[in-house]
Amino acid sequence: MSSKQLSVVGIGNAIVDVLSHTDEVFLVQEQLTKGTMALIEADQASELYGKMGPGVEISGGSVANTIAALASLGSQAGFIGKVAHDQLGDVFQHDMKSMGVTYDTPRLEDGPPTARCLILVTPDGQRTMCTFLGASVWIAPTDIRPDLIQSAKIVYLEGYLFDRSRAKQAFRQAAEIGHETGVQVALALSDVFCVERHREEFHDLVVNHVDILFGNENEYKMLFEVESFEDVVYAVQQNCELAVLTRGEHGSVIITPDTVIDIAAEPVGQVVDTTGAGDLYAAGFLHGYTNGRKLDVCGRMGAIAASEALTHMGARPQISLAELLEEKIGHAA
Amino acid sequence: MSSKQLSVVGIGNAIVDVLSHTDEVFLVQEQLTKGTMALIEADQASELYGKMGPGVEISGGSVANTIAALASLGSQAGFIGKVAHDQLGDVFQHDMKSMGVTYDTPRLEDGPPTARCLILVTPDGQRTMCTFLGASVWIAPTDIRPDLIQSAKIVYLEGYLFDRSRAKQAFRQAAEIGHETGVQVALALSDVFCVERHREEFHDLVVNHVDILFGNENEYKMLFEVESFEDVVYAVQQNCELAVLTRGEHGSVIITPDTVIDIAAEPVGQVVDTTGAGDLYAAGFLHGYTNGRKLDVCGRMGAIAASEALTHMGARPQISLAELLEEKIGHAA
Numbered sequence: 001m002s003s004k005q006l007s008v009v010g011i012g013n014a015i016v017d018v019l020s021h022t023d024e025v026f027l028v029q030e031q032l033t034k035g036t037m038a039l040i041e042a043d044q045a046s047e048l049y050g051k052m053g054p055g056v057e058i059s060g061g062s063v064a065n066t067i068a069a070l071a072s073l074g075s076q077a078g079f080i081g082k083v084a085h086d087q088l089g090d091v092f093q094h095d096m097k098s099m100g101v102t103y104d105t106p107r108l109e110d111g112p113p114t115a116r117c118l119i120l121v122t123p124d125g126q127r128t129m130c131t132f133l134g135a136s137v138w139i140a141p142t143d144i145r146p147d148l149i150q151s152a153k154i155v156y157l158e159g160y161l162f163d164r165s166r167a168k169q170a171f172r173q174a175a176e177i178g179h180e181t182g183v184q185v186a187l188a189l190s191d192v193f194c195v196e197r198h199r200e201e202f203h204d205l206v207v208n209h210v211d212i213l214f215g216n217e218n219e220y221k222m223l224f225e226v227e228s229f230e231d232v233v234y235a236v237q238q239n240c241e242l243a244v245l246t247r248g249e250h251g252s253v254i255i256t257p258d259t260v261i262d263i264a265a266e267p268v269g270q271v272v273d274t275t276g277a278g279d280l281y282a283a284g285f286l287h288g289y290t291n292g293r294k295l296d297v298c299g300r301m302g303a304i305a306a307s308e309a310l311t312h313m314g315a316r317p318q319i320s321l322a323e324l325l326e327e328k329i330g331h332a333a
Numbered sequence: 334m335s336s337k338q339l340s341v342v343g344i345g346n347a348i349v350d351v352l353s354h355t356d357e358v359f360l361v362q363e364q365l366t367k368g369t370m371a372l373i374e375a376d377q378a379s380e381l382y383g384k385m386g387p388g389v390e391i392s393g394g395s396v397a398n399t400i401a402a403l404a405s406l407g408s409q410a411g412f413i414g415k416v417a418h419d420q421l422g423d424v425f426q427h428d429m430k431s432m433g434v435t436y437d438t439p440r441l442e443d444g445p446p447t448a449r450c451l452i453l454v455t456p457d458g459q460r461t462m463c464t465f466l467g468a469s470v471w472i473a474p475t476d477i478r479p480d481l482i483q484s485a486k487i488v489y490l491e492g493y494l495f496d497r498s499r500a501k502q503a504f505r506q507a508a509e510i511g512h513e514t515g516v517q518v519a520l521a522l523s524d525v526f527c528v529e530r531h532r533e534e535f536h537d538l539v540v541n542h543v544d545i546l547f548g549n550e551n552e553y554k555m556l557f558e559v560e561s562f563e564d565v566v567y568a569v570q571q572n573c574e575l576a577v578l579t580r581g582e583h584g585s586v587i588i589t590p591d592t593v594i595d596i597a598a599e600p601v602g603q604v605v606d607t608t609g610a611g612d613l614y615a616a617g618f619l620h621g622y623t624n625g626r627k628l629d630v631c632g633r634m635g636a637i638a639a640s641e642a643l644t645h646m647g648a649r650p651q652i653s654l655a656e657l658l659e660e661k662i663g664h665a666a
């Protein structure tokens with residue numbers, strides 16, 4: 001894989017996050033399920049925003065976060081995702097390009113504004129998300145540049161793309177290009193409700209088309225319709241070549257058909273905001289993987305990258321992840 | 334003053350901050366003077382933004398920060414400032430109104446976009462600012478609502494308004510309304526270069542029209558054209574009824590014609606970003622002052638509010654300042 005120009009090309013929703021501190025009562029009043037992502041329309045977004053406290057705007061999007069973090073780790077990475085010709089679109093594009101990410105998807109010419117995700121952060125650091133997909137789902141077949149995908153070792157896709165048919169089409173197209181040309185396909189399951197909405201299609205994808213799968217325990221349980229952690233591991237070993245399962249403060253598990261590797265969570269002081277922790281785990285893991293590290297080292301890199309996201313509001317790294325890795329594990333980075 | 338509906342009405346530039354971590358070398362390359370504010374035009378803003386790293390967008394503006402913090406302290410506060418009909422304008426307006434601030438300035442109909450301030454934060458936590466004033470200076474005489482100003486105990490103005498003639502006109506109009514109707518006039522000197530640009534006018538204002546003056550040591554030195562701290566104190570005592578001088582980690586000094594009160598800085602762990610520390614000091618001070626506290630208590634409230642701004646990126650408080658005050662000084666708050 002060493003002759004490739006890029007390590008990973010990600011395809012995902014191009015979103016700007018609006019983060020705000022809130023309390024549990026507000027989540028109950030707004031009938032939101034803590035720790036999950038709900039899709040909302042423009043008018044609902046406007047109504048919820050009107051009730052929210054003051055916010056902080058930071059570029060987001062699950063796979064976009066992973067790609068930005070890969071760049072911070074020193075990987076050459078690319079992104080495909082759609083924003084509109086508006087100020088939040090400028091913000092998103094700037095934040096990707098300023099990290100050195102290859103990102104040239106044409107903006108949406110006529111249509112809804114740039115996607116935004118209203119993120120309510122409770123005092124325990126948990127985040128609850130409401131996403132207005134806006135321009136992000138208007139990704140066109142011509143945006144899925146085969147040359148960009150073929151220039152990468154891995155194409156990384158988010159389950160969230162399945163929430164709109166146009167984006168799902170882009171997803172399938174990218175996965176096909178990847179497989180036809182020997183590019184490995186990685187998938188993030190994204191959200192337990194997202195898995196529930198598309199369970200059968202995801203199951204088919206995972207069994208037949210995905211080389212590396214990322215998700216948390218609840219997402220895997222939903223995918224395989226099992227109850228216990230042991231049953232998850234068994235199902236994964238029957239169906240996946242390589243899978244990563246994140247478990248919050250309990251660390252993570254890397255599963256192959258014949259091994260199960262436990263990775264401890266990286267200790268952090270106070271958890272400020274969990275937004276993006278899973279996305280940054282994926283970045284650390286993929287950075288190690290595309291550099292030929294052993295799986296346990298990849299997992300440790302994931303845990304370290306994830307720990308950075310917990311220390312501040314927002315998913316994008318605020319320090320150089322390459323320096324953090326160097327400090328934590330030295331030359332292995 | 335107790336029959337007033339509002340404690341403070343602020344008039345200032347309505348700005349969204351774009352904060353980004355950088356190093357000293359970048360400041361030198363861009364010929365920026367660390368710790369100061371430079372005005373830039375749209376094309377310069379675009380060029381500098383293109384060179385900056387990924388950012389965090391948070392509502393800003395010096396007096397706007399003070400007003401938001403006053404609301405967080407539990408004061409009834411109002412704001413007058415101009416944004417455009419764009420997404421950053423939406424962000425600014427939302428962030429003010431969601432704090433409970435009275436803020437109804439009509440948006441600019443045709444003209445430049447909402448103002449933004451590119452803030453470069455160095456590893457020592459210092460901030461260096463480049464402001465594109467955009468829509469904020471298009472504040473119109475009709476925006477200066479006399480009823481709003483008269484409903485307040487204090488009208489709080491920023492020196493930055495002097496940087497454009499239209500905004501300066503609004504400033505003078507507000508100060509006149511205030512004085513004619515017994516509303517106290519407070520002024521923030523804003524920035525040493527801003528004082529340099531308008532020294533004579535500021536001096537005249539301070540001597541003849543300002544009741545409470547805020548600034549840091551360098552701003553006062555520039556205003557009175559003196560070199561030493563002792564000479565500053567002497568000049569202030571000759572010219573001001575009440576003045577507050579902030580000195581970073583050395584605390585602050587409250588000066589009246591016959592007293593000089595030293596206030597210690599509130600200890601903080603690591604200084605993440607000094608953006609807004611002076612603005613929040615003013616909020617704490619004015620909160621105490623409008624509630625009839627003694628000047629030393631007002632200063633302590635200022636120091637506590639300022640300390641909150643140092644612990645995170647951006648000027649807007651991330652926790653309830655009322656709760657912070659309650660915790661630090663109990664019933665005096």
